[in-house]
Amino acid sequence: MEKKKNILTGIRPTGKLHLGHYFGAIINWTKLQDKYNTYIELADVQALTDNFHNPEKVRESVREVAIDLLSSGIDPKKSTIFVQSMIPEIAELTVFYSNMVTIARLYRNPTVKVEIKQKKNLFGKEGESVTYGFLGYPVSQAADITALEGELVPVGEDQLPLIEQCREIVRKFNSIYGQTLKEPQAYLSETPRIKGLDGNEKMGKSLNNAIFLSDNREIVSKKIMGAITDTNKIRKNDPGNPDNCMVYYYHNLVNKENLKTVNKECRAGSRGCVDCKKELIESMMNFLKPIQEKRKYYEEHSEIVDEILKTGTEKARIKAKEVMNRVRKNMMIDYFD
Ligand code: TRP
Numbered sequence: 001m002e003k004k005k006n007i008l009t010g011i012r013p014t015g016k017l018h019l020g021h022y023f024g025a026i027i028n029w030t031k032l033q034d035k036y037n038t039y040i041e042l043a044d045v046q047a048l049t050d051n052f053h054n055p056e057k058v059r060e061s062v063r064e065v066a067i068d069l070l071s072s073g074i075d076p077k078k079s080t081i082f083v084q085s086m087i088p089e090i091a092e093l094t095v096f097y098s099n100m101v102t103i104a105r106l107y108r109n110p111t112v113k114v115e116i117k118q119k120k121n122l123f124g125k126e127g128e129s130v131t132y133g134f135l136g137y138p139v140s141q142a143a144d145i146t147a148l149e150g151e152l153v154p155v156g157e158d159q160l161p162l163i164e165q166c167r168e169i170v171r172k173f174n175s176i177y178g179q180t181l182k183e184p185q186a187y188l189s190e191t192p193r194i195k196g197l198d199g200n201e202k203m204g205k206s207l208n209n210a211i212f213l214s215d216n217r218e219i220v221s222k223k224i225m226g227a228i229t230d231t232n233k234i235r236k237n238d239p240g241n242p243d244n245c246m247v248y249y250y251h252n253l254v255n256k257e258n259l260k261t262v263n264k265e266c267r268a269g270s271r272g273c274v275d276c277k278k279e280l281i282e283s284m285m286n287f288l289k290p291i292q293e294k295r296k297y298y299e300e301h302s303e304i305v306d307e308i309l310k311t312g313t314e315k316a317r318i319k320a321k322e323v324m325n326r327v328r329k330n331m332m333i334d335y336f337d
Contacts, residue, residue: 004037005036005037005151005152006036006037006038006039006148006150007032007037007151007152007153008145008149008152008184009025009029010043010141011025011041011043012043012044012047013044013062014047014058015064016061016068016212017064017069017072018203018205019210019212019253020193020196020202020203020210021068022072023194024192024193024194025156025189025191026069027191029074030074032154033074033075033078036152038080039079039150040069040079040080041316042081042084042309043084044059044062044084045084045085045090046137046141047061048133049131050115050119066305066308066309067305068214068295069081070305070308071213071291071294071295072213072291076308076312080316082313082315082316082317086313089317089320089323090140090320092324093146093147094139096327096331097142097169100172101136101165101169103135105165106135106136106139110161111158111159112135112138138161138162138166142166146182146184146323147324148316149182149323150184151182151185152187153184153186154188154189155187155188155189157188157193159186160186160188164186171183177331181327195249196209196210196246197209197211197227198228211223211224213288213291213292214292217281224247224250224277224284225281227246228246229244229247230242231244232244233266233273236274238269239267239268239269240266240273241266242263245266247276247280248262248276251276251279251280253287254287255279255283262279
């Protein structure tokens with residue numbers, strides 16, 4: 001029998017998860033876990049690179065993200081969920097990999113470049129106070145991937161430069177110390193990025209345009225009632241264009257059965273935006289219901305979540321130790337047991 005390939009993906013624990021995570025990533029992972037040996041990393045060390053002043057938030061988010069994942073279809077029997085900081089081999093590898101990367105190359109990484117610009121508050125207008133840890137997070141991410149021998153890395157397009165940088169590190173390492181590490185490949189998700197309630201191309205917590213998997217009816221109602229609709233449809237019976245409407249966009253995600261009717265009635269002017277939003281609220285709550293029921297279960301049984309994280313981390317660590325032994329031997333730093 002052919003050996004199952006390893007999947008390694010990661011997520012920064014900086015808050016609860018929203019529809020963007022669900023439709024953009026998690027759905028994909030729930031399918032992949034049936035076919036591959038899947039590792040999902042809660043990247044708390046990476047989260048700390050720009051949240052080092054806020055350790056409570058990161059710590060809390062590790063649990064919340066774990067609960068969100070377990071509630072939305074990640075099966076701990078199929079996927080190994082683990083906590084990055086509890087695997088010291090990843091930190092160790094990061095140190096050795098840092099010799100394989102120039103500072104200029106890190107500054108040229110397009111993902112890092114964009115993020116430094118976005119974090120003016122943290123790093124100064126020109127990025128003059130960017131930290132060593134932040135600049136180096138692609139090196140640490142290369143360690144995440146290779147410590148678990150990730151072969152396929154399911155990520156969004158914004159992460160491609162990080163995977164490319166990981167591949168470069170692996171090639172350099174192998175060419176100097178001999179074949180040691182597996183070179184990973186990016187695995188682009190089929191699902192597109194999910195837009196925000198305000199029509200922004202990206203749904204994000206910091207953009208304030210997200211519906212969280214844990215939002216209750218009151219919050220969901222408020223958010224949907226404020227969502228952007230076709231600005232040319234002013235009165236209830238004006239015909240509208242669903243293509244310019246975020247409410248229709250979300251009907252397409254959670255109310256597929258009625259999508260044709262919504263489209264037809266909107267275009268005909270026989271559907272007012274308020275009624276249309278109310279229908280979406282119902283569909284959204286129906287969609288969220290099973291996720292939130294599972295969340296409630298895990299919130300009430302926090303010992304189960306602890307156990308899943310502990311077992312997953314132990315399993316991942318065994319793998320990382322194997323890789324680390326090989327790395328030490330080939331780097332000639334295996335002085336004694
Ligand atoms: N950088 C990723 C993000 O911000 C999270 C991440 C950390 C990751 N380690 C990883 C993704 C390893 C893939 C593989 O979303």
